[in-house]
Amino acid sequence: MTDDLVGRALAGEQLAVARLISMVENAGPRLREISAALTPHTGRAHVVGLTGAPGVGKSTSTSALVGELRARGRRVGVLAVDPSSPFSGGALLGDRVRMGDHASDDGVFIRSMATRGHLGGLSWATPQALRVLDAAGCDVILVETVGVGQSEVEIVGLADTTVVLLAPGMGDGVQAAKAGILEIGDVFVVNKADRDGARRTVRELRNMLALRDAGPGAWEPPVLSTVAARAEGIDALADALDEHRVSATASGEWERRRRERVRREIEAIGMEQVRARMEQVRGGDALDELTGRVLAGELDPWAAADELLDRTV
């Protein structure tokens, strides 16, 4: 049955793709088998991360970009890691509706993923879903993640190109620097560019980016202005993604990032395996007992981890 599903997903059948993503996302028993069957068909998709604080218009931008890429004849995958609550895993209606524009297009694959609360989160589950979309023939996969902070760092590890979205008034230079976004963007987009302060935000970003010492020949991240709700500026954004791909391929950065991504994925899988094994030592009793001893001050966590690993491996 898995063979059949994989075959249908490779042929680009939407339902098969959706089922496979569910299977890998939930770490089902066939995950390894599926992963092995898909891997030889992967490596072609351009993975684009879109990130930014809540309210900058990530979902609207993603939807507009899907439209533009479809007009260019590309097959597009969307992994919306946002919108969802990290605990409830529930998607919000608004975004589903907006994405609904593309729901009947068989060249678009849309998937909401719940971010996981446990260690590993994005780093672990998202690559599995990316692999399915890649093998299913997506030319571009847009990964929309909420936020600032750790999840942005993680998206850098996953994406070939990282797009950072800001909106006027939320994204002045110092705040951008605080959130650590200057270092991670390959393309910056000031969305809602019809609002007051948009030009100032663009100017401040450009000034701060000019201070980055990227070295000779390095990609210089453009700062674009868009009004995603009216699809304004989205063509330039699609162009910038292509330009970044060409530049990064030429400089070797593309290959370097992909290597790093696979490296991290192998490590993350290995660590997750170990975590699962640690939790299963004596049906979880070993970890409970060690936890109790640390809480009682009898044992420090390092010694506890040593004991657990000794019993695990």
Added chain:
Amino acid sequence: MTDDLVGRALAGEQLAVARLISMVENAGPRLREISAALTPHTGRAHVVGLTGAPGVGKSTSTSALVGELRARGRRVGVLAVDPSSPFSGGALLGDRVRMGDHASDDGVFIRSMATRGHLGGLSWATPQALRVLDAAGCDVILVETVGVGQSEVEIVGLADTTVVLLAPGMGDGVQAAKAGILEIGDVFVVNKADRDGARRTVRELRNMLALRDAGPGAWEPPVLSTVAARAEGIDALADALDEHRVSATASGEWERRRRERVRREIEAIGMEQVRARMEQVRGGDALDELTGRVLAGELDPWAAADELLDRTV
């Protein structure tokens, strides 16, 4: 020398505390020894996480709260995981200056930590620093983290009490729900409450929180209004922290969270150990070789992780 440092830190000497935090943060060779020496002296501090999007006034609020807690005679630790860029690790001047109000107070321990880009990030390094501050006699430790997304989920794992900060206009209900913050806050603070829209933000938050089904007898998160820059409302915030401690202790939630925190820490240390070992297999050549084979489509990442684990353990 470590014994002496630990002794001085336990006596609350600032310089010794700072040195110990550096040693544990950098995972220095004496980390285990230090951790073992400190553990019996820990468990007393109230760990308070403060989180919110950039621009809501986390640093100002933290500083004001330090002042209030000091006025109440508490010894206070501050771990500023924000502000810093995840890549540069650099703290920004502005916050240093504001925190400078407390720099000469020997009942306050302030520490900026760089968030780490690698898997584990906060979950791994922060507990080590918390242990030092706890053992050094801090009654309350404020952990200031940037953001929305994964890092917030992580702070929930670390803190006894999680304070979510919002500002008018950034924190309307739907955005709050999107960012997943409703589930994680024990106390909500609408800062900059002198600005337009503050009352509306408070009202929306209360309405959304009222929909949470927390069960009978559960803590009901208050929504407070502050103007941290003028220290307005900070006394009520300090009261709310105490009230949450009393309530959570009575309900058993306090113990449950601490148990979960230690459990996660043991796991995180164990996983980090395994990661380090995986990277060292054949001086890192094994991981490089496996990465290359996955990139070439010869091997899937699961099989690669299996091979690596087999060689590691």
